[in-house]
Amino acid sequence: MTPTVDYIKSCFDEYNALFFGNSLPPIPVKLSSARTFLGKVTFTRRRSWLFGPLRNENFVLRINTRLDLPEELIQDTIIHEMIHYYIAVNQWKDTSTHGKLFRREMARINAEGNRHISISYRLSKEQQIELYPERKEQIEAFSLRKSQKCNKHQT
Numbered sequence: 558m559t560p561t562v563d564y565i566k567s568c569f570d571e572y573n574a575l576f577f578g579n580s581l582p583p584i585p586v587k588l589s590s591a592r593t594f595l596g597k598v599t600f601t602r603r604r605s606w607l608f609g610p611l612r613n614e615n616f617v618l619r620i621n622t623r624l625d626l627p628e629e630l631i632q633d634t635i636i637h638e639m640i641h642y643y644i645a646v647n648q649w650k651d652t653s654t655h656g657k658l659f660r661r662e663m664a665r666i667n668a669e670g671n672r673h674i675s676i677s678y679r680l681s682k683e684q685q686i687e688l689y690p691e692r693k694e695q696i697e698a699f700s701l702r703k704s705q706k707c708n709k710h711q712t
């Protein structure tokens with residue numbers, strides 16, 4: 558499916574209530590046709606006064622609409638981005654992009670909500686071609702080589 562802004566906003570509201578105790582403030586939602594991510598939360602870091610601490614603000618949630626993805630994957634992507642938002646909007650510091658805090662929240666939500674949120678997602682050959690039509694031949698040749706290798710292993 559291809560999500561709309563309204564769809565993403567209604568998912569956001571539902572998961573905010575289910576998994577974050579409605580603690581997340583509303584966030585502007587934008588659709589993206591980038592080739593490099595399925596979802597992304599962007600923000601700026603700024604001091605509100607001269608010697609004040611750096612604070613994260615101006616949040617935007619971007620969800621990719623270039624690929625036709627299964628609904629469950631789109632929902633998991635929205636929740637994944639909401640975990641990033643949850644950490645950033647609370648001004649918490651994680652050990653890395655998908656550090657201890659992120660993984661703890663991901664594990665909690667996967668267990669509570671029976672979801673399959675992950676920190677990486679491997680695109681199928683068809684999805685790669687959809688993203689990079691000009692590389693169709695290389696992508697097909699590559700997966701052909703890979704499957705030949707597999708066949709060799711099996712015999």
Ligand SMILES: [Zn+2]
Pocket residue numbers: 637641654655676
């Ligand atoms: Zn992430």
